[in-house]
Amino acid sequence: MSQPGLRERKKQRTRLALVDAALGLFAAQGYEATTVDQIAAAADVSPRTFFRYFATKEDVALSLPVDGHEVMLRELAARPAGEAPFTALGHAMRAVVAELREGEPTDVARFLRARELIEVTPALFAGNVRRMMENERRLIAEVARREGVSPDDHLPHFVVALFTTVARVGLEHCTARSADDLGALTERLEQMLALAERSLRPGWDRPSRQAPSRGPAGQFIEGSSGQVAT
Amino acid sequence: MSQPGLRERKKQRTRLALVDAALGLFAAQGYEATTVDQIAAAADVSPRTFFRYFATKEDVALSLPVDGHEVMLRELAARPAGEAPFTALGHAMRAVVAELREGEPTDVARFLRARELIEVTPALFAGNVRRMMENERRLIAEVARREGVSPDDHLPHFVVALFTTVARVGLEHCTARSADDLGALTERLEQMLALAERSLRPGWDRPSRQAPSRGPAGQFIEGSSGQVAT
DNA sequence: TGTCATGTGTCAGTCCCTGCCATAAATTAC
DNA sequence: GTAATTTATGGCAGGGACTGACACATGACA
Structure with a gap:
């Protein structure tokens, strides 16, 4: 039951104690109004x-x-190889939420408190975005690997950036209404995922084998072959 | 010639002096390695x-x-009313670049130096993203106004967030190759704007008058009427 | 039990940033 | 042109975030 030593x-206990103490103080008196001395105390x-x-x-x-x-990245790597990138990202995110839901309710509560706080505090919001974008690079690498293209390719960048944007907007909207x-x-x-899916052309997130050189004509060709039976 | 007083x-001169001094020191010894005392000196x-x-x-x-x-927001407000949101945002951004290009070459150099620095420094990158997202709210409000929908509506959020993402990825890619x-x-x-345009369905950025209630069927209906001749 | 590794506390110090007050400069009024 | 008023600047004191160095204490392991 208790693999790790005393x-x-x-360490895990003090770490949790610090998080809880911080979250409590932040909620009570605001993020920048509380000092780390208070948290430590x-x-x-x-x-x-x-x-x-x-x-x-x-x-x-x-x-x-x-x-x-971290969980997101792990879940993405676990998605089946044939899955389209955007679809895989969506399922990975669902898996993250599912894993959280299956955990202890106290963990869920802590998570939601943190989310609420981040949404309300500009400094934390910015910090969160920064980390999301550091993670973006890893997601891009994984998507590029899955699709067999170079990590410097535009498409994985575009797909991942678009996905994180959709996720971000979804979360923002969520807190605006209810985060209980x-x-x-x-x-x-x-909802946001569906909106994105509705807005995008089928096959947009995969490299088109026959890249249309340019011109408005020829667009209808994309996605017409090979994608139907994944 | 000189409307403002001495x-x-x-003030403008010292402000510029501070920016130039800071940019120089940042480039020479890094952002976090330079103190504000050094910049001031x-x-x-x-x-x-x-x-x-x-x-x-x-x-x-x-x-x-x-x-x-600021310029971006101003230019967006100046776009013709009938223009589709994403198109208007694209043109507004082009106008920003054009305005910069028409200015003094020294201003252009300064701007590019700042961009390069931001791209290289994580703290600055995060800070920049934060401001972009603060600006996002204003852009959303403007797009919502143009389209005659509520500022809380999903669509303007989605459109603006997607646009800023495209712009951000475009800028990132740019510095990766050459920012001279x-x-x-x-x-x-x-390039990125074109990629986005290619990936999105026509009319995706405008409220569909006949909102499909739900269900996977019916998706093919969208965009089939009215949007062809914008 | 004794040795070793590792987590913790104390202290001093740097840097970012702010409020306060005195001074110097520019603007305006006379 | 001088006086009065506004406004930018400098110096000082101080708080809060963070770091390195050292000493101490506590679990791990033989």
Whole structure:
């Protein structure tokens, strides 16, 4: 049951204590109004120790979403090889939400509190976007690998950037209405995903073997062959 | 010739001096390795004065792109009313580049130096994205106004977010290859814009008068009427 | 039990950024 | 042209984020 030693469990506990203390203080008095000294005091550790767990004050608030990014990447790698990139990204994201939902309800609550806070605090919002974009590079690499194209190719960049944008807008909208449960969150996400799917041409996210050199004519050719029976 | 008084001109000069000093030092020794004291000394002002011109160290590096955002919004508002949102955004961006190109060559050089720096420095990159997303809200409001829909509507959010994503990816790609002149920059931008246009269904960025309630069937109906002759 | 590795606390210090007050300069009024 | 008013600047003190160095304490392991 307890593979890790006492030492490791203790570390996990103080880490969680710091996150909870921080989230509580941030919610109570705002992000920039609370000092790391306060967080450390609330978690019963020295301020110096705080920085041994989190590099910056931002990190303690963003650690949960960042964990989500890791899961996202892992799930993407687990998608079947034949799946179209955008579809695979969508399913990977659904898997992330599903994994969270299957965890402890206290974890879900913590996650939603963090999301709410990030959405409300500009500094945290920016920090989150930054990490999302660092993750973007890894997602691009994975998509490029799946599609067998160069990581420098435009298409994976475009596909991944578009996907993260859709996800971001979905999350934003979600908090605007209600962030009390994961249900509303997933619903919004599905809505945005559907909107994207509706707006894009079939086969847009795969390299067209017969690249149309240019011109408005010839567009109807794309996606007409090979994609039907995946 | 000189409408503003001596006072105002002096302010503009020290502001520019600060930007140039900062850009020079950042390029020479890196962003986080240079202190605002150094920048202030290089511009012959006190550190305290620096913060009277720029709220943060970030701001001095991001001031030029932020000015661009202002121009972008202005140009968007000047686009003809009938134009489709995504098209209007594209033309507005072209106008921004054009305005820059018509200015002094020294301004262009400064701008490109700032862009290069932002691309290379994660902290600045994140800060820039943050401002872009603050600007997004204003762009959304303008697009919503143009289309006569609520600012809370999904579509303007989606359209603007997608556009800024395309622009961002275009700029990223640009610096990856060459950022020495505006030509390469605009070319990349056009490339990405074209890719987006190719990937999206005609009429995707306008509210469909006959909203399909739901269901996978019925998708083929969209865009089949009215949009051909824009 | 004793040795080793590792997490923690204390301290000093740097840098970013801010409020406050005095001074110097430019603008305006007379 | 001088006086009064506005406004930019500099200096100073201080708070908060973060870091390196050292000493101490606590789990891990033989």
